[in-house]
Amino acid sequence: MGVIQVIAPGLFTTVQDLGREGFGPMGVSPSGAADAVSLRMGNRLVGNAEGAAGLEMTLLGGTFEFPDGAVLALTGSDFGATLDGKPVELWTALEAKPGQTLKLGPTQTGARCYLCVRGGIEVKAFLGSASTHILSGLGGFEGRALRKGDVMKIGAASGSARKRRVSARALKEMQPRKVLHVTPGPQEDWFPEASRRVFYESTYRVAEETNRMGIRLQGASVAKAAEGELTSEGVSLGAVQVPEGGLPIILFVEQQTTGGYPKIANVISADFHSLGQLRPRDEIRFERVEYHTARALRIDQEKLLASEELLFQ
Amino acid sequence: MRRSVRYTFASMGISAGDEVRFKFSSDQSLLVYFGQPPEADRSEDRPLQNQTTIQANSKVRKLLRLLQQEPVAGVRNLHPGYCSLLVKFDALRMRHEEVEAILREYLERLQEVELPEARLVEIPVCYGGEFGPDFSEVAGLHGMTGAQVIELHASVEYHVYFLGFVPGFAYLGELPEALVTPRLATPRRRVVAGSVGIAGNQTGVYPFATPGGWRLLGRTPVKMFQAGREQLSLLSIGDRVRFVPISAERFVKLEKEWA
Numbered sequence: 001m002g003v004i005q006v007i008a009p010g011l012f013t014t015v016q017d018l019g020r021e022g023f024g025p026m027g028v029s030p031s032g033a034a035d036a037v038s039l040r041m042g043n044r045l046v047g048n049a050e051g052a053a054g055l056e057m058t059l060l061g062g063t064f065e066f067p068d069g070a071v072l073a074l075t076g077s078d079f080g081a082t083l084d085g086k087p088v089e090l091w092t093a094l095e096a097k098p099g100q101t102l103k104l105g106p107t108q109t110g111a112r113c114y115l116c117v118r119g120g121i122e123v124k125a126f127l128g129s130a131s132t133h134i135l136s137g138l139g140g141f142e143g144r145a146l147r148k149g150d151v152m153k154i155g156a157a158s159g160s161a162r163k164r165r166v167s168a169r170a171l172k173e174m175q176p177r178k179v180l181h182v183t184p185g186p187q188e189d190w191f192p193e194a195s196r197r198v199f200y201e202s203t204y205r206v207a208e209e210t211n212r213m214g215i216r217l218q219g220a221s222v223a224k225a226a227e228g229e230l231t232s233e234g235v236s237l238g239a240v241q242v243p244e245g246g247l248p249i250i251l252f253v254e255q256q257t258t259g260g261y262p263k264i265a266n267v268i269s270a271d272f273h274s275l276g277q278l279r280p281r282d283e284i285r286f287e288r289v290e291y292h293t294a295r296a297l298r299i300d301q302e303k304l305l306a307s308e309e310l311l312f313q
Numbered sequence: 314m315r316r317s318v319r320y321t322f323a324s325m326g327i328s329a330g331d332e333v334r335f336k337f338s339s340d341q342s343l344l345v346y347f348g349q350p351p352e353a354d355r356s357e358d359r360p361l362q363n364q365t366t367i368q369a370n371s372k373v374r375k376l377l378r379l380l381q382q383e384p385v386a387g388v389r390n391l392h393p394g395y396c397s398l399l400v401k402f403d404a405l406r407m408r409h410e411e412v413e414a415i416l417r418e419y420l421e422r423l424q425e426v427e428l429p430e431a432r433l434v435e436i437p438v439c440y441g442g443e444f445g446p447d448f449s450e451v452a453g454l455h456g457m458t459g460a461q462v463i464e465l466h467a468s469v470e471y472h473v474y475f476l477g478f479v480p481g482f483a484y485l486g487e488l489p490e491a492l493v494t495p496r497l498a499t500p501r502r503r504v505v506a507g508s509v510g511i512a513g514n515q516t517g518v519y520p521f522a523t524p525g526g527w528r529l530l531g532r533t534p535v536k537m538f539q540a541g542r543e544q545l546s547l548l549s550i551g552d553r554v555r556f557v558p559i560s561a562e563r564f565v566k567l568e569k570e571w572a
Contacts, residue, residue, distance in 0.1 A: 024392040024399070025377060026538075026546045027476040126540055136480045136521050138540050186336045186344055231366075232477065232484065233346075234392025234399025236339040257392050258477025258484075266339035269404055291409070294340035298404055 002068030004055075004117065006150040010062030010104065015121050015140040015152070018051040019253065020129035024234065029255045031131040031139065034212055035112050035276030037174050038076035040305060041166055042116030044312075045073035045093045047157065050305075052120030053130035055146070057113045059279065061104020062146065064115070069098040070154060071118035075166075077110035077277060092165035110176055110277030119157035133254060134212065167313040170304055176277035181270070181289045181297065185240060185263030186233075192225040199264055199286060204248065206282045212254040215278060221246030224262055232260040238267035238275065240286070250275060268294040270301045333372075333420055335413050341389075341404040343412050345420075346397045347372040366486075369396035370474050374551050375426040379419050388412070393475040393550060395484070433470065433553045436518065438509050439564040440466075440531035447528035451494055451511070463558050465489045466530060471516060473552040481520035481538025483548040488514045500526030507532045509556065520546075534568035 006013075016039065019032020033039035033056055040050040055062075061079035066072075074081055074090050081088045081104045088094055088102070090113075096102060104113060123130045123141050132140025141152060188196070198220045207216035222242050235241065239251045241261040250267060251259070252275060265286060267275060278284065289297075304310050334346045348369030373393050380391060380400075387406040392399035402412050440463045441448040452462045471485035488511055496512040501524060504510070508519045510527030519525055520537035537547050548554065559567070 021389045021401075022391075023480075024390045024401070025381075025476065025550060026480060027478060027482050028480045030390070127545075133480075135523060136538065138480070143540075183337070183340050186338045231395045231397075232475075233344065233394035233397040234338075234342075234477070236342040236399060236401065238339060256478045258394050258475065263338075268340050291337065291340055295404060295408070298340065302405055 001119065001156055002066060002070055002154045004070070004121070004152045004154060005065040005067060006146050006148060006152070007063040007065055007101065009146040009148055009150070010057045011060035012058040013062050013146045014056050014132040014134065014144075015053050015123055015130055015146075016056040016132060017053040017130045019131050020127045020139075023127055024257050027257050028127065028136075029133070029253070029257050030129075030237070031133045031212075031254050032129070033114065033131075033276070034253055035076050035110075035114070035176075035273040037273035037301075037305065038112070038114045038276075039116065041091070041170070041174075041311065042073045042075035042114045043120070045075070045091070045164065045166065046071050046116050046118040047093075047162070048116065048118060048120050052116070052155070053123060054114050054116040054121060057104060057115065059111060060106050061113055063101060063103045065099070065101045066096040067099060069100070070096050071157075072096055072102070073116045074104075074113060075116065076113045078108045079104040079106065079113040080108055081105075081113075089165075091171060093163055107279070111279045112276055117154050119155040122153040122155040135254060164312045167311060170311050173304055174273065174301075176274040177271055178274075178283065179285045179287050180274060181268045181294065182240065182265035182286050183268060183289060183291055183294050185265045187230065187262035188264055190224045190262045191222060191242070191264050195222045195224065196264070198222055199248070200288060203283050203285055206278050206280050206284065208280045210278070210280055212252055214252055214255065215250040215275060217248045217250070217284075219247070222248060222264060230260050230262050232258050235259045235263065236266055238269070238272060239263045240265040240267065252276075268297060270294065270297040335409075335416075337409055338399055342399055342401040343409050343416075344397055344399050345376065345416060348396050366395055366474070367472065370472075371428065372423060373398050373475070374428055375423045376416075376419060377550065378428065379422065379426050383419075385412075385415055392477065394477065395474050428551060431472075431551055431553045432549075433555065434548060435555050435557050436509075436533050436535055436547075437559040437563070437567060438467070438531040438533050438556045439559050439561055442561070444532035444561075444564070445509070445530040447497075447510075448530050451492070451528055451530060454494060455491060457491075462492065462530065465492050466511070466516070467556045467558050469555075471554045473548050473550055473554060475550050476546060476548065479519075479521055479523055481546040481548070483517055483537075483546075483552075483554070485516045485554055486514060488516050490514075494528055496526040497528060500524055504529065505532065507534065507537070509533060532564070534564050534571055536571050
């Protein structure tokens with residue numbers, strides 16, 4: 001069992017797994033990896049259970065030393081990683097020898113890069129999950145983003161890890177999308193036809209003040225027809241809510257559990273990982289699909305993720 | 314695919330006019346609405362409509378309780394609201410129609426669900442000054458003295474409709490009519506943890522430092538949500554709450570005890 005020493009934390013690096021479900025009645029949202037597909041694949045590469053805790057880096061990666069060595073994998077976006085100065089590939093298992101240093105830089109593609117280590121990152125679980133919930137300072141490593149000097153334990157691993165990489169086919173199919181599939185939201189009928197057309201025909205730009213709670217958008221304003229307020233109700237992950245002012249906000253992994261703004265649409269679950277790779281200033285559009293299509297896309301995605309043959313080469 | 318199913322309880326002897334409606338919320342969640350359609354016109358100032366909301370909310374609590382006592386395999390999370398319950402499910406295992414059919418069976422049994430007797434939780438609050446940055450303005454808006462604002466806010470027992478927004482944030486109602494105040498036009502970027510606010514005819518306590526648009530009357534030294542405590546959230550759905558005015562000295566003393 002080794003450790004990871006944080007030499008530099010990067011911009012915003014947190015411990016994440018697949019989140020904690022079931023605590024909505026207390027107002028606790030699931031949290032978890034913003035791009036769960038990348039975390040799951042990273043864990044599979046190093047021989048972990050797919051829900052083991054890893055590090056989620058945002059826009060700018062950190063520098064980490066492995067005093068006792070480690071088997072690791074980087075997935076998600078390309079942050080220009082090097083191991084003792086030598087470039088390392090994403091989507092493949094590799095070994096860091098004792099004392100080696102992994103250094104990541106600014107992103108060259110999307111928003112998030114994941115570091116998975118064999119054995120997983122060991123932190124005290126909060127409500128059954130290692131995920132950091134930043135707003136409330138709960139879970140993860142001391143309930144916060146990593147800082148220089150932090151030392152994290154690596155968990156015990158069983159069995160042997162094979163050298164392998166994610167297949168080209170899987171990477172192609174899991175490529176993050178900029179045209180997001182959505183199903184109609186529960187208050188779609190609050191928006192007149194003309195507003196819906198604006199919503200579906202406009203290109204939106206991801207705002208700077210975007211985080212794990214919500215992805216704020218800039219662009220054409222979506223006017224609602226109905227007067228009056230919505231009585232606060234439960235909101236789902238990926239809900240596209242339209243506050244006063246008409247600029248949509250997509251609720252994300254560390255979302256509020258209830259809200260009072262009408263929801264025009266909801267990003268489909270098969271596209272959640274794409275949300276996790278959106279950077280400020282990225283341009284996106286929405287494409288409306290039927291519920292059976294959303295379901296079929298999700299089933300295809302899970303089939304791929306569950307298959308050794310399709311996932312690895 | 315939008316579904317809005319009228320469902321009357323005529324056969325179960327529940328008074329006419331009660332109804333349940335289902336709506337798809339996402340590809341993995343379904344909303345169950347009780348009572349009035351949420352589209353009904355209501356002013357921004359009064360999201361709670363007394364008796365109708367209380368009746369609908371007791372059904373939300375009953376369905377929630379039944380689903381917690383007898384969990385449905387494949388249902389992953391529940392988000393109660395004033396008059397609705399969001400049911401999140403595993404989309405790989407279930408379809409909306411199947412979830413709806415199961416929920417209908419649960420709904421038929423709502424009558425037999427006994428809600429636990431409401432607990433009364435007292436929350437000490439130091440009003441005004443640095444603890445309540447909007448206190449004076451609220452008093453001014455209503456032409457009241459500070460003492461009158463405190464007396465009114467602390468005069469009633471509030472009902473916990475549900476917890477939402479962030480961990481441990483309880484939506485409390487209703488505020489005495491004379492204190493009903495619209496929320497701030499521009500929300501604060503950061504509200505101090507423990508702040509006690511009002512918005513429309515609701516009141517509540519911010520458990521964590523978050524952005525927020527409610528008008529702040531005071532602050533409590535009590536921790537609303539704390540990891541490691543047996544009951545993580547001080548308040549639970551269905552509780553009764555009374556605010557107890559305290560002095561700044563008492564606030565400091567209690568804050569040390571809670572630290």
